[in-house]
Each structure stands twice: as C-alpha cells, then as structure tokens.
Amino acid sequence: MARFPPSASAILARRPSSPGTTTRNVIKQARKSDPRITASLTRLHFHDCFVNGCDASLLLDVGGNITESEKTAAPNNNSARGFNVIDNIKAALNKSCPGIVSCADILALAAEASVSLEKGPSWKVLLGRRDGFTANKAGANTSLPTPFETLAQITAKFNAVNLSVTDLVALSGAHTFGRAQCKFFSQRLFNFNGTGNPDPTLNSTYLTTLQQNCPQNGNGSILNNLDPSTPNAFDNNYFTNLLNKRGLLQTDQELFSTNGSSTISIVNNFAKNKNAFFKAFAQAMINMGNISPLTGTQGEIRNDCKKVNGS
Structure with missing residues (x-):
C-alpha cells in the first residue's frame, strides 16, 4: 500500500481553516435540503477508489482527452449523485487554500464528514492524494461490485484491491x-x-x-x-x-x-x-482510501474537479 507524504499534511496543518472543517460545513448546508446527501457522498468515495484507485477519476466529465466518463458507467449512471456538493467544497477550499487540496482528498474528507454527521464513527483521513488525468468507464463497469453478483464474486472484487x-x-x-x-x-x-x-x-x-x-x-x-x-x-x-x-x-x-x-x-x-x-x-x-493513491509528483491537483487542468 502506498503511504502519503507528510509534506501535504504539514502544508494543510498551517492553513487557518482546516479542509475537514470546510468540507463539513458545506455538507451541513447541503444536508438541510437533501437528507440523502450524506449517504450519496459516502458512496462517491467508494465508487472512485475501486476504479483506478482513489484519484477522483469518477468526477471527470467528457471533454478534452476524456472521451468517456465514469459517471455514465452502469453502476453510476442516474444513481451516483452529490457531484454538485463536491464542486461546492472545492470552490470553498479554493478560496481558503487554492491549489492545495485535491479532489481525491475532498472525496475522502466528504465521506468521513458524512458518516460522522449521521452519528456514525469518525476517523483521521490521510491527506496527500493527487488527482488522475484519466477516467475509466470500462473499469467502472467491471471493477465495481453490483447488486446482482454472488458473494463469491463480490469477495473477489474486494480481494483484487487488497x-x-x-x-x-x-x-x-x-x-x-x-x-x-x-x-x-x-x-x-x-x-x-x-x-x-x-x-x-x-x-x-x-x-x-x-x-x-x-x-x-x-x-x-x-x-x-x-x-x-x-x-x-x-x-x-x-x-x-x-x-x-x-x-x-x-x-x-x-x-x-x-x-x-x-x-x-x-x-x-x-x-x-x-x-x-x-x-x-x-x-x-482508511484501508479503502489507501487503494493505489497518486502521491508526490504523480497526477495533479485539479482546479476544477470535473476536468483536468488546462483542458
């Protein structure tokens, strides 16, 4: 399993507003009008990490070099939701600490905040993931567990990501x-x-x-x-x-x-x-959030979670 570099966490720690606090506040606001949003955001993190690792590939729309979006894969099409809230979190973080918090980290932070807001457990979210340059619709169609599979098939998919x-x-x-x-x-x-x-x-x-x-x-x-x-x-x-x-x-x-x-x-x-x-x-x-993350100089930190920088 890859480990996240301490440098990213150190940079975040010096910021006056914690990315976790900002994330939580945006979700609290969204939750007032949408009680489903916390479950939906938790699901987004899961559906991202099982495809290409935790690199925010799920968030990419078609455009530039992205010819197929994971959003339209069978497990996500017309069921994955909460993308607008992720965009709102990114916009808020761009104001307080531009260019620091990746979209992949936002997905991890949003999942933790969502669970704890509904009286579930809390955990320390490792930070330092970076965002990928590609989406993988075919991978989303084959790697994500589906409600129609046997327990053996589901277990094999979990084993595949350790x-x-x-x-x-x-x-x-x-x-x-x-x-x-x-x-x-x-x-x-x-x-x-x-x-x-x-x-x-x-x-x-x-x-x-x-x-x-x-x-x-x-x-x-x-x-x-x-x-x-x-x-x-x-x-x-x-x-x-x-x-x-x-x-x-x-x-x-x-x-x-x-x-x-x-x-x-x-x-x-x-x-x-x-x-x-x-x-x-x-x-x-924590284990799931550590599936093949991009760290260090790999990937990038997107300015807009929906598209690769410069596209």
Whole structure:
C-alpha cells in the first residue's frame, strides 16, 4: 500500500481553516435540503477508489482527452449523485487554500464528514492524494461490485484491491443509510433466478411491502430505504435487518444467508456490537482510501474537479 507524504499534511496543518472543517460545513448546508446527501457522498468515495484507485477519476466529465466518463458507467449512471456538493467544497477550499487540496482528498474528507454527521464513527483521513488525468468507464463497469453478483464474486472484487472479508462486511454496513432504486433489487421480488418465485431469503412481510413499492413492470427508478428501520441514521441496524431477512439488495442478504460463509459470524458480531462495527468501518474506510493513491509528483491537483487542468 502506498503511504502519503507528510509534506501535504504539514502544508494543510498551517492553513487557518482546516479542509475537514470546510468540507463539513458545506455538507451541513447541503444536508438541510437533501437528507440523502450524506449517504450519496459516502458512496462517491467508494465508487472512485475501486476504479483506478482513489484519484477522483469518477468526477471527470467528457471533454478534452476524456472521451468517456465514469459517471455514465452502469453502476453510476442516474444513481451516483452529490457531484454538485463536491464542486461546492472545492470552490470553498479554493478560496481558503487554492491549489492545495485535491479532489481525491475532498472525496475522502466528504465521506468521513458524512458518516460522522449521521452519528456514525469518525476517523483521521490521510491527506496527500493527487488527482488522475484519466477516467475509466470500462473499469467502472467491471471493477465495481453490483447488486446482482454472488458473494463469491463480490469477495473477489474486494480481494483484487487488497480489502479483506471484514472490510467487505463493514463497508457493506454503509447501507445503514441511503436509498436504492427498484431496478437494483426487483428481480428478487417476483422471479428470483428465473424460478418464477420471490427470493426465499426475503422476510414475507418485507417482501409484500417491497412488491407494493416496486410493482412488476413498474417504475424502476422509485427509491426505497436501504435500511427500513432507521433510514437516515448511521447505526448497526443494517446487520440486525440481515438477521431478520430484511436486507434490501441481494448482495446485502447474501452476507448472512450464504451457507458456510465466513461473513455470517461477522454479521452476527456487528449486529450485537455497534462499537465493533464502528471500529471496523472506520478502519475499512482508511484501508479503502489507501487503494493505489497518486502521491508526490504523480497526477495533479485539479482546479476544477470535473476536468483536468488546462483542458
């Protein structure tokens, strides 16, 4: 794993306004009108780091040498959101410390602030990442876990970026807040794996609710709470839901319902011990934020997160 140079942190430490404080203040303002924003910003960091490493490639729009944007890849198209808030954070930081804080670092800072604002854990965000020059739409389509994959497939994708099974379960716990569109789980409700029946791992009462929210051949973009019990709070109810067969996405429930999986004991532990989950989640976010970062003279610090400097 790459380590971040102390020079970047030292420069930031000398600034009168901490980038973390600025980031948090912008998110607080956005949260007043958009309660979903904290979950969305946390997801952006995840979707950036799994493709090309944590280099803010997800934020690049088409233009200049960027011919395809990761924003239009299947896992992101019409579901990844919060880009305007990242732009607002960048604008605020450009005023207080221009040319110092990368867009990749902003994504990491925004994720930490978002989780802690919703009463989740806090952690020290390593700084010193730099921004990449390229986007990788094909990589986004293949590297990011999807809601339709088996636990073995998801585990392989985490292994590919040196994240452990504990990291996988802990990071899945981010589904303790946020929403998902019907199209990402409707196959579980009526014709699971071509059987003509619902997914047997779904609680029957929960199934009825979901079928009403997402009728067969209905609007696939309707939003549903990932955590039906406390949808806006960052807590460990996500894991309690799995024990009760109330995981929304197939990949959620598989963490507990896959026979013989090592994830089952981890889910049980996190369901009964919120502190254990919070500690593991904070460490998993640090591990994820250290996936192949550009440091030193690699990459650049973008002036505008949407485009490479000079384009």
